[in-house]
Amino acid sequence: MSDVQTGILAPLPTLGRYLGFGARPQGELLAALRALGELADGERVVVGLGESLVRALGRDIPGLHSFAGAAGPGLELPSTPAALWCWLRGDDRGDLVHLTRKLQAAVGGALVLDQVVEAFRHGAGLDLSGYEDGTENPTGDEALHAAVVAGQGVGLDGGSFVAVQQWLHDFGQFEAMSPREQDNAIGRRRSDNVELDDAPASAHVKRTAQESFEPEAFMLRRSMPWSEGQRAGLVFVAFGKSFAAFEAQLRRMIGAEDGITDAIFRFTRPVTGGYFWCPPLRNGRFDLRALGL
Numbered sequence: 001m002s003d004v005q006t007g008i009l010a011p012l013p014t015l016g017r018y019l020g021f022g023a024r025p026q027g028e029l030l031a032a033l034r035a036l037g038e039l040a041d042g043e044r045v046v047v048g049l050g051e052s053l054v055r056a057l058g059r060d061i062p063g064l065h066s067f068a069g070a071a072g073p074g075l076e077l078p079s080t081p082a083a084l085w086c087w088l089r090g091d092d093r094g095d096l097v098h099l100t101r102k103l104q105a106a107v108g109g110a111l112v113l114d115q116v117v118e119a120f121r122h123g124a125g126l127d128l129s130g131y132e133d134g135t136e137n138p139t140g141d142e143a144l145h146a147a148v149v150a151g152q153g154v155g156l157d158g159g160s161f162v163a164v165q166q167w168l169h170d171f172g173q174f175e176a177m178s179p180r181e182q183d184n185a186i187g188r189r190r191s192d193n194v195e196l197d198d199a200p201a202s203a204h205v206k207r208t209a210q211e212s213f214e215p216e217a218f219m220l221r222r223s224m225p226w227s228e229g230q231r232a233g234l235v236f237v238a239f240g241k242s243f244a245a246f247e248a249q250l251r252r253m254i255g256a257e258d259g260i261t262d263a264i265f266r267f268t269r270p271v272t273g274g275y276f277w278c279p280p281l282r283n284g285r286f287d288l289r290a291l292g293l
């Protein structure tokens, strides 16, 4: 029996660190994955494999492909694929630094660390705009149903697909908006998180209302604020049993359905974008049977 990586369902940690690795040509990928499996447990380190890595192993994971990127009027959503994505979760920044070094050493011959993003929990799960993020996340069995693959067979069941985008906020633009404009951009009142019935169609929660899609587009968001020097924003992270819900929502956000773009683009934009397959766990270890390991 295979299980989902436990860090996917667990509440957000105090601190996070996102690592993006690229593949080295001729690297010993199988050895790297085995070494990674010794260190990463799916809880303290959630792991996602990119299409390039899976293909380099001569394998195919049904449903895994790279994020194609997208564009809307005045909007670019870049695709920045990586071979391996790790989400380190903890409460001590020094521990995360050392864990990063261990992971790097473990996979070093085959994978090179290209990107590190430091993330943290803000208040009771707020985006840096001050709005609560994650309110409408499914919970319990509904979270499993939204985020975890089932009925596809050994090595695939218990897996999950994750969409990751680093969003860069423009706080100057955000602060230039009146409190009412800000609430209308999200579609909720920042002061008490109440959803605004009269929010415009461009409001973020109107664009993304999960039950308004056909089929319904539920997913499990586990986003965390990030900062580096003077730059900051949100690492948007959404787990799904496929990428379909994310793609449906993104299409609506960029106005591809009705020409109305999501009002959050007034103050934030994605600067990265990648898709990964998160293998299941078996007896507390990564189950890589789908890759022939």
Ligand code: HEM
Pocket: 127, 129, 131, 132, 133, 134, 135, 136, 137, 165, 167, 186, 188, 204, 205, 208, 209, 210, 211, 234, 236, 246, 247, 249, 250, 253, 264, 268
């Ligand atoms: C910087 C980028 C983003 C910010 C700051 C942001 C913030 C928020 C906030 C404050 C909420 C309302 C509370 C909640 O239910 O969580 C929300 C809801 C939601 N967001 Fe985002 N979000 C961002 C990007 C995205 C993206 C890229 C997607 C999907 C492609 C997305 C999908 C959703 C969904 C599905 C909901 C719940 C809608 C519902 O069913 O009511 N968000 N977001």
